[in-house]
Amino acid sequence: MTDQLAPAPLTSRRPRPGEPWWKQSVIYQIYPRSFSDSNGDGIGDLQGIRDRLDYLQTLGVDVLWLCPVYPSPNRDGGYDISDYRGVAPEFGTLDDWKALVADLHARDMRLIMDLVVNHTSDEHPWFQQARASKDSPYRDYYLWRPAREGREPSNWGSHFGGPAWTLDEPSGEYYLHLFSTHQPDLNWDNPRVRAEIHDMMRWWLDLGIDGFRMDTINMLSKPPAFPDAAARAGERFPVASEHFIHGPRLFEYLAEMKAQVLDHYDVMTVGETPDVTPEHGLAFTNAETGPLSMIFAFELMHLDAGHAQTQRKWTKVPWSLAELRQITTRWQAGLHGVGWNSNFLSNHDVPRLVSRFGDDGEFRLASATLLATYLFALQGTPYIYQGDELGLTNVAFSDIGEYRDIDTLNYYREQVNDLGRPPAEVLAEIHAKGRDNARTPMPWTAEPNGGFTSGTPWIALNPTYGQINAQQALADPDSIYWYYRDLIRLRHTYPVFVDGRYDLLLPDHQTVFAFTRTTDDEQLLVLLNFGREVCELDWPGPPPLPTIQLLLANLPGAQPPQSTLTLRPYEARLYHTRTRAGDGLE
The missing domain is CATH 3.90.400.10 (Oligo-1,6-glucosidase; Domain 2)
Structure with a gap:
């Protein structure tokens, strides 16, 4: 890591005139149940989040995204909502929520909430x-x-x-119910349903939130005839994605939502949209005609699952840099200048990014910071899931009784009890892909229960908390946390991170992902060695003129620009040059 950077500011760079604030923002996702418990009941809460705002502000993030805090029976981690206009008692009160919003806005930070309107709880x-x-x-x-x-x-x-x-x-x-039996789907063809949802959205926006993450938003519209789905041999109940993804009236519903609600507020929206292409992405996010600010595209989430649809989310196959590069390039080129990308490799529904796409052993620090560099160097809004900035890894509980996720428990029961598979074999799949990997409590210290709670946590902590925790990271100037902070400051400082055009270099290299980001004033050269071996390569960028500088690297002793470069395992470097004078950079 370089030591060229001055301390990061505690507030974000203000948007340039006419530029949406969310394009320059860095978003930090919080799973409230697992973030910080203030009252010792073992469940994270709103006061716990307020207690940790200094930590988040020092990191430099602009926006917090809260997973659901609404009243819920919690059959599916709060995504089964029984009251759209309240706060679950385990998280606090509506007054606690209002205090959190006030605290964030006083710090020049913003809040977005989960909008879960494909379904409700059966207790609604x-x-x-x-x-x-x-x-x-x-x-x-x-x-x-x-x-x-x-x-x-x-x-x-x-x-x-x-x-x-x-x-x-x-x-x-x-x-x-496209999900649990306890999550009945709403009928969006009914105009009264849509009016109820719009009114609820206005209620939260008037309370001061700054936008919505829209859960399964491209599943709202279903064909009235509910035709059978294509099934593979032996498959009795196939997921009928071909019928409810981008259903017949989806864009009509979203255009109405935009006209009735979103156009009347300064908000950002990000849609959870499985099975989308860049062409879909343009339809959703076109700055002139699209209903949403950005979407989550999930192609990268299938890299290590192959292409088989049956139980795809539970399979694990080797993934290739070639495919990661192809998918990234397709989305970067496809949306540039018209739509907008969301850059993410983790969230509450998927494994930890360093265990999945990096190396959670010998090269944990290097691979965690390389993956962060990849996300921040692309055009689009970067997302950090809680604990990514610490390099948190997957957890491998030895007994199914230690897991809490409904999807995980259903899968284990189906595979072991119904199909007779060996428990150890199924647990290995859960260790690799289960959603509880991302839901173990945030480790704040090496104290018992990681400083998360003074009581008994609702789910056990990852046993690594004695070595991987926020206190340790804050005390180490070379930690993953401080590297994320450097990346955030760079993004707030150099417009090329937001505006630059993406161009791929070295399209066939076996281990190095190289690309440039270019504006009229600046160019950023990004070198990422995804391999576990040392790699030598010729300088791939513009001539190494005196104006080119090493802006940031994730390993000490990185080379300045020169004709031949040596990249160590999981080494990441950012080189920067001004393409013309007077770009206004400090």
Whole structure:
């Protein structure tokens, strides 16, 4: 790492006139249940987040994204909401939430909230009234269908296993749930549902939030006929993505939401959008016509799962730099100048990025900082998931009883109890891909329970907390935390990080991912050695003129510009040059 950087400012660089603030922002995702517990009940809470704002502000992030804090039975980690206009008691009160917003805005930071409107909890009053009577005005808030030949209305499967239809015995009809049986899907064809959602969104925006992360937003529209999905041999309930991803009225719904709500506030929106292409990305994020600021595209999340759809999320295969490079280049080129990218490799639903795409052993520090460099050097808004800045790794609990995630528990039960697979074999898959990898509590110190709680944590900490924790990272000037801080400061300082055009270099190199970012005033050369061996290469960028400087490197002793370079395992370097004088940089 270089020592050229002055201390990072404690507030973000202000947007240039006419430039959306979210393009320059760095977003930090918080899973509240696992972030910081202030009252000793073992569950992270809003006051715990407030207590850690100095840590986040020192890191330099601009925006916090809170996973759901709404009242919920917590069948699916809070994504089964029973009240859209409140705060779950385990997290605090609405007044606590308002205090958090005030604290953030006083620090020149912003807050976005999860918008989960494909489905509700089955304990939401709407669904309770809907299932009470076929004549209820809330019946049509959800999707009900009669049996087909005594069975489910179609062969659609749930993302969490089993059928996507559950029989409501009193009424004799089935309701649709693309996820858990406790998460019935809303009927977006009903204008009253859309009006309720719009009113709820305005309510939160008027309370001061700065935007929404929109859960499964491209699944809202379903074809009324619910045709059967294509099934593979032996597959009884296939996930019917071809029918509900980008359904027939999706963009109509989103355009209405934008006109009715979003256009009236200075907000950012990011949509969770599985199975999208750059062409879809342009439709969603076109600065002139798109309904959203940006989307999460998941192609990179399938790198290590191959292309088989069946249980794809649980498989693990070797991934290639060639495919990572191709996917990255396709999205960078496809959205440049028209739409906008979200740059991420981790979140609450996937394994830890250093265990998945780096090396969580010998090269943990180097690979964690290389992956951070990759994310920050691309055009788009970078996302940090809590603990990435510490280099947190996957956890390998030895007993299924230690896991809490509904998807993980369903998978284990199906594979072990129903199909008879060896438990150790299934646990190995869970160790690699389970969602609880990302949900173990944040380790703040080496004290018992990592300083996360004075009580019993709702899920056990990763046993590495004695060595990997925030206190240790803050005390080490060469830690991953301080490297993230350097990256954030660079992004706030040099416009090329936000505006620069992406151009690929060395398209066929076996281990080095090299590219440039270029504006009229600046050029950034990015060199990333994804290999575990030392690599030599010829200087791939513009001539090494005196104006080119080594801006940042993740390993000490990095070389200045020269004709031949030697890159160590997982070494990352950023070289910078001004392409013309007077660019206004300090």
